[in-house]
Amino acid sequence: MVSSLTITPITGIGEIRPGDELAVHIADAAAAQGTPLADRDCIVVTQKVVSKAEGRLVPIDHNDPDAKRRLVESESVRILRRRGELIISETRHGWVCANAAIDLSNVDEGFAALLPVDSDRSAKHIRDALRARSGVETAIIISDTFGRPWQAGLVDVAIGVSGIAGVVDLRDTPDSKGRVLQVTQVAVADEIASAAELVMGKSAGIPAAIVRGIEPSWFREGSSRELIRPVHEQLFR
Amino acid sequence: MVSSLTITPITGIGEIRPGDELAVHIADAAAAQGTPLADRDCIVVTQKVVSKAEGRLVPIDHNDPDAKRRLVESESVRILRRRGELIISETRHGWVCANAAIDLSNVDEGFAALLPVDSDRSAKHIRDALRARSGVETAIIISDTFGRPWQAGLVDVAIGVSGIAGVVDLRDTPDSKGRVLQVTQVAVADEIASAAELVMGKSAGIPAAIVRGIEPSWFREGSSRELIRPVHEQLFR
Numbered sequence: 001m002v003s004s005l006t007i008t009p010i011t012g013i014g015e016i017r018p019g020d021e022l023a024v025h026i027a028d029a030a031a032a033q034g035t036p037l038a039d040r041d042c043i044v045v046t047q048k049v050v051s052k053a054e055g056r057l058v059p060i061d062h063n064d065p066d067a068k069r070r071l072v073e074s075e076s077v078r079i080l081r082r083r084g085e086l087i088i089s090e091t092r093h094g095w096v097c098a099n100a101a102i103d104l105s106n107v108d109e110g111f112a113a114l115l116p117v118d119s120d121r122s123a124k125h126i127r128d129a130l131r132a133r134s135g136v137e138t139a140i141i142i143s144d145t146f147g148r149p150w151q152a153g154l155v156d157v158a159i160g161v162s163g164i165a166g167v168v169d170l171r172d173t174p175d176s177k178g179r180v181l182q183v184t185q186v187a188v189a190d191e192i193a194s195a196a197e198l199v200m201g202k203s204a205g206i207p208a209a210i211v212r213g214i215e216p217s218w219f220r221e222g223s224s225r226e227l228i229r230p231v232h233e234q235l236f237r
Numbered sequence: 238m239v240s241s242l243t244i245t246p247i248t249g250i251g252e253i254r255p256g257d258e259l260a261v262h263i264a265d266a267a268a269a270q271g272t273p274l275a276d277r278d279c280i281v282v283t284q285k286v287v288s289k290a291e292g293r294l295v296p297i298d299h300n301d302p303d304a305k306r307r308l309v310e311s312e313s314v315r316i317l318r319r320r321g322e323l324i325i326s327e328t329r330h331g332w333v334c335a336n337a338a339i340d341l342s343n344v345d346e347g348f349a350a351l352l353p354v355d356s357d358r359s360a361k362h363i364r365d366a367l368r369a370r371s372g373v374e375t376a377i378i379i380s381d382t383f384g385r386p387w388q389a390g391l392v393d394v395a396i397g398v399s400g401i402a403g404v405v406d407l408r409d410t411p412d413s414k415g416r417v418l419q420v421t422q423v424a425v426a427d428e429i430a431s432a433a434e435l436v437m438g439k440s441a442g443i444p445a446a447i448v449r450g451i452e453p454s455w456f457r458e459g460s461s462r463e464l465i466r467p468v469h470e471q472l473f474r
Contacts, residue, residue, distance in 0.1 A: 002270050006242070167390035186392070187391060215435075215438075229388055234319075
């Protein structure tokens, strides 16, 4: 019996507003569509709805070309590159990404969504609230959409985790030849975020997905810090 | 009825040798485990077994510290960074990655596995052979494991595609507010490769997985070229 991974979008969550308890919306919507949450589910939630629920919305004048630049700079601790309106910078969390991951799409006109202050804490809050409400022991990944410097297109990555590894370290595991592998630290939380994006889509308004069938040993206290390359190991600054 | 994505490892493929017809091994192993291939399946196959089947193995003296460096240089068209034994370079395909994606693990002692000469052609070959053998219209993604400059850990990405989009361009799709999104080119082939890695593992000897339930509109002639950022848009060289 081969065990598969299944990824199920959670539809019908509806519009999220500041102060909403996301866990309630997620649990209710999952149950309503016939896929109630279960132990060992990993729930991937997009940054945008987390930021909305946490009120991380700031007013911005879309007609002022400098407004976004000023906002990006204020959310950055270091600017790496500029080209036109594009700024590649490091956020205070340590993420190097475009425009400090500030988002203007799927946000009310005149507002921008900032990253959560502490996405791991946001993930833990959702996880604790799901446990309290539904009695389920889940893992939570908060996802965001990042570009890559040498590859085209965007992929979803993990910017917050709770109850699951960010990186799984297989450095000491013998390969199928019995040799010890050299480099096998797998960013499983990023891969799970990418997998979830495949069922969420950009414009479908689906802000969460259930990933079921994850390797049991990956469930542990994790942190998105595992997913940030230490600065002294960064060769491109 | 919510439609899920399912990702199923193909076990029991066994050791692949130069000249082997991978499609035969994949189709037989999938059928043997009770999950025969079907139309609209996307099969993700690791670069390593493709390289083995294509005889892309070169002898290397593991005790000669210069041997790997020379091999990496010969497989590169441009060196971007060096640190210790690590070389970040651009391959002739256009991939910027570590050590020209040359692999020493899970290869016979004394050999290294090079990238396929043309991974899209390799993917098309597998797809054509599956159609001829089993009558199924599949998509094929050849995956490899890449690092990221600012994030820790490795993720699987697509280095060859056939029958599926590399990047899906949603730039003209209105978001849920009715606004046209600014940047929504999603590297779906990379996300599918990452998703498949979650069931394959590094040392489990599982070189392929079936991804079922993919958005129908993504099935088209694709190319891994879509996934390479044009050099003039690369800000980190």
